[in-house]
Amino acid sequence: MRTRQMPRPLRSRPLALLLLVVAMPAVARSQTIAITGGKVYPVSGPPIENGTVIIANGKITAVGGSGLAVPARAQRIDAAGKWVTPGLVNAATILGVQEIGFSGGYQDASARGDHGIAASFRSWDGLNPSNTILPSVRKDGLTTVAIVPGRGFVQGQAAVIDLVEGSAAQMLVKAPVAMVGDIGNPQPAEAAARGELVGKWRELLRDVKTYSLRRVQYDANQSRSLAARRVDLEALISVVNGTMPLWLVADRASDIDAALALAKEFTLKIVIVGGAEAWQVADRLAAAHVPVMTGAMNNIPSSFSTLGQRQENAGLLRAAGVTVVLIGNGAGDEAAFNASNLRYEAGNAVAYGMKWDDALRSAALTAAEVLGVADKVGSLQPGRSANVVIWSGDPLEFATRAEHVYVRGVEYSRPTREEELTTRYKTKPPTYRVP
Numbered sequence: 001m002r003t004r005q006m007p008r009p010l011r012s013r014p015l016a017l018l019l020l021v022v023a024m025p026a027v028a029r030s031q032t033i034a035i036t037g038g039k040v041y042p043v044s045g046p047p048i049e050n051g052t053v054i055i056a057n058g059k060i061t062a063v064g065g066s067g068l069a070v071p072a073r074a075q076r077i078d079a080a081g082k083w084v085t086p087g088l089v090n091a092a093t094i095l096g097v098q099e100i101g102f103s104g105g106y107q108d109a110s111a112r113g114d115h116g117i118a119a120s121f122r123s124w125d126g127l128n129p130s131n132t133i134l135p136s137v138r139k140d141g142l143t144t145v146a147i148v149p150g151r152g153f154v155q156g157q158a159a160v161i162d163l164v165e166g167s168a169a170q171m172l173v174k175a176p177v178a179m180v181g182d183i184g185n186p187q188p189a190e191a192a193a194r195g196e197l198v199g200k201w202r203e204l205l206r207d208v209k210t211y212s213l214r215r216v217q218y219d220a221n222q223s224r225s226l227a228a229r230r231v232d233l234e235a236l237i238s239v240v241n242g243t244m245p246l247w248l249v250a251d252r253a254s255d256i257d258a259a260l261a262l263a264k265e266f267t268l269k270i271v272i273v274g275g276a277e278a279w280q281v282a283d284r285l286a287a288a289h290v291p292v293m294t295g296a297m298n299n300i301p302s303s304f305s306t307l308g309q310r311q312e313n314a315g316l317l318r319a320a321g322v323t324v325v326l327i328g329n330g331a332g333d334e335a336a337f338n339a340s341n342l343r344y345e346a347g348n349a350v351a352y353g354m355k356w357d358d359a360l361r362s363a364a365l366t367a368a369e370v371l372g373v374a375d376k377v378g379s380l381q382p383g384r385s386a387n388v389v390i391w392s393g394d395p396l397e398f399a400t401r402a403e404h405v406y407v408r409g410v411e412y413s414r415p416t417r418e419e420e421l422t423t424r425y426k427t428k429p430p431t432y433r434v435p
Contacts, residue, residue, distance in 0.1 A: 031056075032054070032055065032056040032071050032073060032074040033054070033055040033056075033074060033075045033077060033386075033406070033409065034052060034054050034055075034070040034074040034077065035053040035054075035055070035084055035388065035390060035404075036051075036052045036066075036070065036076060036077070036079060037050055037052075037066075037080035037081075037082075038050075038051060038080065038081075038083060038084040038390060039051065039083050039084065040052070040063065040084045040085075041083065041084065041085045041086075041380070042063055042381060043086055043360060043361055043364050043365045043378065043379045043380065044379035044380070048063070049065075050066045051063070051064065051065060051084065052064055052066065052070065053084060053380055053388060054068070054070065054074065055386040055388065055406065056071070056409070059383060059384065059385060060380055060382055060383065060384050060385075060388070061382055063380050063381065077390065077404065079390050082391060082392060082393075083391040083393060083394060083395060084380070084388065084389070084391070085360065085364065085389055085391065086143075086364050086365070086377065086378055086380050086384075086388065086389070087141060087142065087143025087144060087364075087389050087405070087406075088141050088142050088143065088144075088342055088343060088363050088389070088395075089142075089143075089144045089145070089364050089365075089367040089368050089377060089378050090137075090142055090145045090146070090327065090339050090342045090363075090367070091145075091148075091293055091325050091327055091367045092146060092148050092273065092293055093145045093339045094147065094150070095131065095133060095134060095137060095161075095163075095335075095336065096127045096129070096133075096134060096147060096161065096171075097123060097124075097126045097128070097147055098336055099131060099132065100132070100133065100336070100337050108123075108127075108128075109147075109148075109149060109150055110149055110151035110155065111149065111152070111155075111156055112151075113152045113154070113155075113156075113232075114228065114229050114232070115189070115190065115228075116152040116153045116154065116187065116189065116200075117204065117227075118149070118152050118154060118155060118156045118232070119154045119156065119228065119231075119236045120156070120157075120229075120235040121149055121156030121157065122156065122159070122175065122176065123147040123148065123149040123156055123157060123159055124147055124159035124161070124168065124172060127147065127159075127161065127168040127171065127172075129167060129170075133337050135412070135414065135417070136340070136416040136418060137337075137339045137340040138163040138405060138412055139402065139405060139416055140343075140402055141340065141389045141391070141402040141405060142163065142339060142342065143162060143163055143387035143405065143407045144160060144161070144162050144163070144368070144378070145160070145161060145163065145339065146158050146161075146177065146371055147159050147161060148247075149180055150180075152182070152187070153181055153182045153183070153187070153191070153197060153201070154179070154204070154232070154236075155181055155182065156179070156180060157177075157178070157179055157180070158176060158178045158179075158180055159174065159176055160172075160173040160174045160177050160371050160372075160373050162377070162387065162408060163407055163412075164407050164408055164410070165412070173373050173376060173377065174371070174372060174376075176244065177245075177371050178244060178246065178247045178271065178371075179235070179236065179238075179239050179246050179247070180246075181246060181247070181248055182197075182248065182249040182250075183201065183248045183249065183258055183259050183262070184248075184249060184250040184251055184255030184256075184258075184274075184305060185305070198258050198262065201262055202265070204227045204228060204236070205236075205268075207226040207228065208233050208236040208239070208240045210223075211223075211226055211233040211234075212237045212241075218230070240266060242267055242268065245270065245271055245370075246263075246268050246269065246271070247270070247271045247272075247273050247293070248262075248270055248273065249273045249274050250273070250274060250275065251275065251276035251305045251306045251309075252277055252306070253308065255305065256275065256278055256285070257281060257284070259272060259290075260281075260284060260288055260290065263288070263290070271291045271292070272285070272291070272292045272293065272294075273293045274293070274294065274329070275292040276294070276301075276305070276306035276308065276309035276313070276329075277305075277306065277307075277308035278292045278294060278317055278322075279312065279316040279317055282316060282320035282322055283320060285317070285322045286320050286321040289323075290322075290323075291322070291323035291324070291325060292322055292323070293324075293325040293327045293370075294314055294317070294325075294327065295314070295326060295330060295334070295345045296311050296314050296326065296346075296348040296349035296351075296354070297329055297331075297341070297344060297345050298329045299311045310352075311348060312352045312353050314326060314349040314352075314359075315349060315352055315353030315354035315355075318354055318355070318358050318362075324354075324358070324362050325362055325366055325367045325370050326359065326363045326367070327342070327345070328341055328345060329345070330344075330345070343363065343396055344396075344398065345363070346359040346360060346362065346363045346396050347359070347396035347398065349362070359396060360396065364379065365378035366378075385408050386406055386407075386408055386409035387406065387408065388404075388406045389402050389406070390402070390404040391403065
């Protein structure tokens with residue numbers, strides 16, 4: 001006779017509930033927080049002395065002066081003598097899709113494509129939430145980044161993520177945000193000269209238009225051969241329709257002019273990435289309302305395409321009315337493990353002529369606007385995600401530290417990989433002998 005199973009005792013259920021809570025995303029465990037007494041920089045408006053920022057359920061609910069009412073049960077964070085800003089936004093990284101090191105690491109930031117065309121490549125499909133670099137850059141005040149593909153003249157689609165702990169889907173803010181390509185660096189397998197590369201762009205964009213109008217004939221094999229695979233043509237339709245921006249890597253002034261001409265010919269919405277010599281064509285960029293993503297850490301030409309590179313570039317562009325997004329252009333792979341150098345780029349931009357307010361905005365709200373996520377991140381406004389950083393001082397100063405980092409209302413403070421290794425090897429073993 002089979003013994004009937006008795007129901008589990010009630011005392012086991014609290015443990016199950018605890019395990020469920022531990023397994024829940026950090027965002028779901030956020031609480032009401034009141035950051036008070038700091039110098040608050042909303043970025044979307046003027047700074048607030050002795051300001052208050054209220055966070056609830058992962059969102060900013062109120063920003064104001066010392067008279068702002070604080071909810072009775074809020075956790076109070078005293079920011080007196082500190083600076084409070086939105087989390088920084090780095091618009092050009094490979095965070096989460098490439099690990100440090102070539103041996104045993106991985107590289108999911110670029111696709112092989114077909115004859116240099118990888119328009120259907122989605123950079124975020126290879127996102128690894130356990131990437132060891134993410135906690136380190138987050139601890140330095142970066143809370144939102146774009147994952148940007150590379151390689152080829154049509155490199156693929158970029159996405160925006162928040163640096164929360166959770167699954168790739170939980171990290172995702174928006175995807176895709178842009179198609180990324182190159183117009184100034186012809187590769188031997190794709191083109192032998194710049195003119196040929198620009199010609200390939202024209203052919204491709206014309207074929208995308210043809211494909212979008214003649215899908216039925218294409219499917220029935222009643223169309224001439226086109227410049228790309230079907231999946232890539234499909235991915236580019238939103239570019240030629242003007243609904244998805246096309247980011248074009250270009251440094252030389254003449255390459256930027258070629259990009260502007262291509263955009264005018266096909267009515268494209270473009271952004272220049274790199275832009276070492278963009279200051280030389282600042283008037284034309286401003287007139288065309290084309291943003292530029294550039295940095296301010298480097299003034300040393302790395303090729304004949306960057307002979308005109310200078311650290312005043314960002315300041316000169318902004319003074320001419322160009323929308324500027326600060327990204328890395330210094331040494332040490334600022335797209336990956338040095339992505340947190342973004343604030344040093346902003347500090348150097350100020351040192352070389354950019355206004356302080358413009359520099360902070362370029363690394364926060366302006367970046368979010370160009371990425372199409374300004375309704376979520378980049379500023380301290382009610383309704384935005386609670387991506388907030390409390391700094392020990394001016395965030396653009398070298399010695400300043402990020403003392404509290406909140407992403408979607410949750411503070412992240414666990415040790416980074418570097419700190420764990422430092423702690424592990426700080427104490428020498430008893431058997432250690434100096435050679």
